[in-house]
Amino acid sequence: MWEKFVAESTRATREIVTDAAQFLPHLLEMLIIVVLGWLIAYVLRAILRSILRLTKFDRFSEHTGASRLLNQAALPSSSELLSRLVFWVAWLGFILLGVGVLGIVGLQQHISNFFGFLPRLFTALFVFFFGFLAASFFSRAALLAAVNADLPSPRLISSTIRTLLIILTISMAFEELELAEHTVLVAFALIFGSLMLGLALAFGLGGQDLARRYLERRFGRARKEEREDELSPL
């Protein structure tokens, strides 16, 4: 009995030692990949940061209004954010490569899924970033145009345009990620449709005078007193 127990224990210990001896090089390999990955990701971040500084990316970001959005969300500057994103994506990629070396059954499929997902993630981030920039730019353009055209509620017009563009951007980004595609599409159609219907009703029922004034002005039948202040600026 005792001899059998000792034999089993010895065999088990030998197997553990053998497994450990087989596993340890893989672990070491993984650690090397992770450390090397960190170094490569760090260098990539430094290179990207320098390129973005040289190309004055932050100024472009300020120009388009993205910096203000990032400030409001308490996020770092656009160049810093992009550099960090590249660092983390690169390092995460190396970590997953390292984990793959361990040969854990079932993990390989998840890793290849992750790498397959990366292009879509980048596209979605791209859509998201430029969508927000476009929303900021066009809402500001609408605000300025509405103020200079003396339209009522310029901020309402501006924020409506911003909201619509952000909704459109989010729906496009989610569609790219293939996350809740139908839900987002239906939600977008509902919000957009109801907003347009609401605006049409509001303008048709409540804005008759505004519509008449606009059409009169547009087609040159403005009253004399409305043109009185049109001094030639030049």
Place this chain on the structure above:
Amino acid sequence: MAEESILTDDFLRELMNVGEVDILVGMPTYNDAATVGQVVQAVRAGLIKYFPRQRAVIINADGGSKDATPELVRAASISDLRQPSGLTALRTLHSISTQYPHGGENGQALRLLLAAADLLRAGACVVVSADSVNIEAEWLDRLLRPITNGSADLVTPLYHRHRFDGLLVRNLLYPMIRAMYGKRVREPYPSEFAFSGRLGSYLLGQDIWSEDGGNSGAEICITISALAGNFQVAESFLGSRGRIEHGPADLVHAMRQTVGVSFWLLDPTFPAWSATTGSQPVPSSGGGPQVTLEPLRINRKRLHQMFQVGVAELEPVLKSILAPPTLAELQKEAAAPQETFRYPDDLWVRTVYEFAASYHKSVISRDHIIQALAPLYRGRAYTFLVENIDATGEQTENKVEDLCLTFERLKPYLLEMWDGRK
């Protein structure tokens, strides 16, 4: 030559038939059928009366008129040369009509005229506005004489204007350009002006004919380039400045063409304006600018309201353009009731300089910066109207002079913001 590419083959052939000339008269047109015939007659009369021995050509650059303007120019050009005074031309007076793209924008037309003047080796060129209703034969003499006698490279006009006409010129363009380049040019955005062949060739080689600059605000580009290039500038009094009303004045468009272009030119001309202090008058003939005082009905309340709404609604935009103390002061002024509201010189000048610095740094889209200035200009225009409602012509001129001196005094403030010290 690069400039030849903007001249069509047919136009080049016509220019070659003309040969070298002494005087080139340029006339950009776009739907000016109502006035163009009268302008051509005045130009021809002026050439025959004052420059009978010079070889001259009239070039009409049309932007694609739909009211038969080029046909009217041709008809006026082939009419009898004999004038009521009995004078006849001693040389053949050529007349050419051509078309340019970008209908309505003068920049392409002026560039085409400069290229033609360069090709024909014209010693003196004059540009006349086709929608002028007061043009007289004498205008050609007054504009061209300082060029032909070699005393000036650019001659800008002085007009007889209503005191409330051209408020953007009096409150921003004239004072700012004077403070920047040190020369007192009263009409930096001239409709009629003359220039030497030397200046024409220089302008043609300048990098100002882009979408941002010479395409939409070529006249101001020409004035500023001449000032920054140290060319001799002079002024000639022409008389009343009458124009056909084509429609309601679009303030934002006017600001893009003038304020936008002068802000844009601050970058390439930085070495010239940063070293200039004070200002000097330019030689003028025929008397100084004159103002008329007829009563005018102006809706001041609307101007004030649009200023107030602009300051309130554009707060997020103004925050990214103006310094916090300037914005706070502006908001305080905007909160005042209409009766007591004033936009003081000092605050207006700081506002303009901060807008210019923000334009230079592109803190937001440059076009948005110009659009954001429009409501503030309305506040300044309101103040100018109220302060001068009962003023004499001389008092109005004194107010403009005070504003110019404030622009000159605060120029170091712009320089500090320009290089980021503020």
